[in-house]
Amino acid sequence: MLSLLLLVIFAALVFEFINGFHDTANSIATVVATKVLSPAQAVLLAAGMNLVGAFAGTAVAKTIASGLVDTSVVQVTSQVILCALSGAIVWNLVTWWFGLPSSSSHALIGGLCGSALAAADGNWHALVWSQAGDGGWASNKGLLWKVLLPMVSSPVAGFLVGILILTLLYALIWALARAGGRLARLARPRWVNAFFGRAQVFSAAYMGFAHGKQDAQKTMGVIALAVFGAQQSGVLDGLPGWLAFLHPDGGEQHIDSWIIATCALVMAAGTAMGGWRIIKTLGHKMVKLQPIDGFAAETASATILVTASAYGMPVSTTHSISTAIMGVGFAKNPRKLRLSVVERIVWAWILTLPAAGGVGYLLLRAARALGWA
Numbered sequence: 001m002l003s004l005l006l007l008v009i010f011a012a013l014v015f016e017f018i019n020g021f022h023d024t025a026n027s028i029a030t031v032v033a034t035k036v037l038s039p040a041q042a043v044l045l046a047a048g049m050n051l052v053g054a055f056a057g058t059a060v061a062k063t064i065a066s067g068l069v070d071t072s073v074v075q076v077t078s079q080v081i082l083c084a085l086s087g088a089i090v091w092n093l094v095t096w097w098f099g100l101p102s103s104s105s106h107a108l109i110g111g112l113c114g115s116a117l118a119a120a121d122g123n124w125h126a127l128v129w130s131q132a133g134d135g136g137w138a139s140n141k142g143l144l145w146k147v148l149l150p151m152v153s154s155p156v157a158g159f160l161v162g163i164l165i166l167t168l169l170y171a172l173i174w175a176l177a178r179a180g181g182r183l184a185r186l187a188r189p190r191w192v193n194a195f196f197g198r199a200q201v202f203s204a205a206y207m208g209f210a211h212g213k214q215d216a217q218k219t220m221g222v223i224a225l226a227v228f229g230a231q232q233s234g235v236l237d238g239l240p241g242w243l244a245f246l247h248p249d250g251g252e253q254h255i256d257s258w259i260i261a262t263c264a265l266v267m268a269a270g271t272a273m274g275g276w277r278i279i280k281t282l283g284h285k286m287v288k289l290q291p292i293d294g295f296a297a298e299t300a301s302a303t304i305l306v307t308a309s310a311y312g313m314p315v316s317t318t319h320s321i322s323t324a325i326m327g328v329g330f331a332k333n334p335r336k337l338r339l340s341v342v343e344r345i346v347w348a349w350i351l352t353l354p355a356a357g358g359v360g361y362l363l364l365r366a367a368r369a370l371g372w373a
Contacts, residue, residue, distance in 0.1 A: 002239070004078040005230045005246075009223055011085045013266045016219040018092050019104040020050070020270020030294035030325065031204040036197045045201070046208040047271040053212025054264030058255040059312035060214060064221025065228070065255070067141040067312070068112065070128050074120040076229040079367055081222060083118070087111030087360030095348055102348040103316035107356040108218050109147055114357030118364035146313050154304055154315040155323040155349075161300035162327025169292055170331075196291035203298035208271075210305035211317050216267045218314055223259050224248065293328045300324040319349065 028042040037045065069076055088107040095102035113127055120126035131141040177187035185191060227248050230236050236247055245258050289297070301321040308315040329337040 001078070002230075002235055002243075004082075005226060005235055008078045008081045008085070008226045011082055011089075012219050012223050012226070013262065015085050015089050015092075015104075015108065015222075016216065016263050016266045017270035017273075018089060018096075019215055019219065020047075020267045021273040028204060028208070029321070030289055030297050031200055033289045034197070034200060034291045034294040036200045036291055036294065037204065042204065043272055045205055046211070047268045049205050049208030050212035050216065050271050051264050051268040053209040053214075054216035054267060055260060056209070056213050057309060058217060058220065058260065060217035060309055060314050061220035061224060061255045061260075063141070063146050063312040063314055064109075064112075064218050065224040067131075067146055068109065068128055068143060069116045069225070070126055071229070071232075073123065074116055074126040075233070076116065076225055077119070077233065078226055078230060078235075079372065080115045080119045080364060081112075081226040081229070083115040083363040083367060084108070084111035084360045085222065086363050087114055087356045087358070090359050091352060091356040095352075102352045103318045104215060105218055105314050105316045105318075106147075106151065106349075106352045108222065109143075109314065110353040110356035111360035112222070113143070113353075114360030114362075115364045117357075118361045118368075150308060150313045150315045151319070151353075154308065155319045157304050158301055158320040158323035159327040159330070161304065162297055162324035163331045165300050166293065166296040166328050166331040169296060193291050196295045200291050200295045200298065203295045203302070206302040207298040207321070210302035210309070212264070212267065213309045214305045214315065215317055216263050217309070219267075220255050220259050220263045223263070224255050227256075227259075289325070289328070293332065297321065297324040297328045300327065316349075 028037075028039075028046045031037050031045075032039050032042050074080075085108075088104070088111040091102065091107045091110075092104055116126050117124070128142040130144040173187045173192060176183045178184075186195075227236075227246060230246075231248055239246060245256070248254060248256060298321070301317075301324040304320045304324075305315065305317060326337060326342060
């Protein structure tokens with residue numbers, strides 16, 4: 001049914017909007033915590049850079065659309081996508097309410113996997129676990145290469161790169177102090193805070209760009225998957241002229257321009273709403289940040305996100321920025337890192353995939369029991 005497809009697209013855009021205000025906090029918490037920008041200024045910066053980042057490639061969207069669910073085993077209907085989105089939205093709202101910076105990315109992937117498994121009556125072959133491509137390791141597909149390994153490696157990388165960047169910056173300041181004369185003046189706390197206060201505006205913009213490049217693409221992939229499934233099932237046959245744009249130009253492997261533009265705009269709008277509960281957790285509760293710390297954390301996190309995007313890996317903005325902040329805190333003083341907050345965040349990460357997947361699975365089973373799917 002065409003109306004059901006339109007409902008799925010609407011639900012996907014609702015998820016994208018929620019993703020915007022949920023993960024806004026993750027991308028701008030440090031620049032707010034260091035008081036370099038006001039919350040309003042930081043949100044506007046993030047919204048603008050999210051919009052730019054969303055147009056900067058579709059590798060992650062293609063992974064979501066064709067690299068996780070085997071459409072030769074299970075038909076990805078509008079009902080499957082709707083239940084997947086519902087699972088992700090429910091988990092996002094729960095974690096947002098409790099101020100936990102969980103991963104919207106993994107919530108979406110978990111919901112998609114759960115509903116696909118339900119549609120396949122528990123057949124695990126419905127999910128693409130590992131599939132080698134012709135281009136070597138970078139082109140490998142499936143949950144193992146594109147989700148599970150990056151889910152472990154990206155937080156570790158965020159922690160280590162955060163430590164590395166801050167250590168290098170401290171080493172540079174130490175070298176300036178040892179040089180004496182005018183150079184030594186640049187190593188004074190007042191000059192350091194002034195310089196990195198300005199530099200953090202650029203690192204925050206870089207982080208907003210990376211967030212848009214990663215997270216906006218995930219919803220693009222879901223919409224593309226839904227539209228492709230609708231085309232396969234004949235839902236798009238005989239569309240009126242004003243809906244002709246719904247026909248996918250390049251099938252499952254192509255993300256249409258209207259999908260990219262719509263997701264980019266909706267995510268930017270959601271970002272403009274903010275997510276202050278999570279900003280408080282990341283920016284204030286975990287470790288006290290100075291501008292140099294915020295610059296190091298944002299640069300580390302954004303670099304990981306941009307690198308992962310180039311390989312089509314849907315990694316978590318939450319994971320990368322949270323662990324980058326942890327790494328910066330550890331580099332400053334390991335004893336000042338508040339492990340109780342870290343523990344809450346880690347548990348949210350562990351639970352996200354199975355929780356969202358479980359909701360997606362149960363919703364589709366319920367829909368089938370009611371004769372809806």
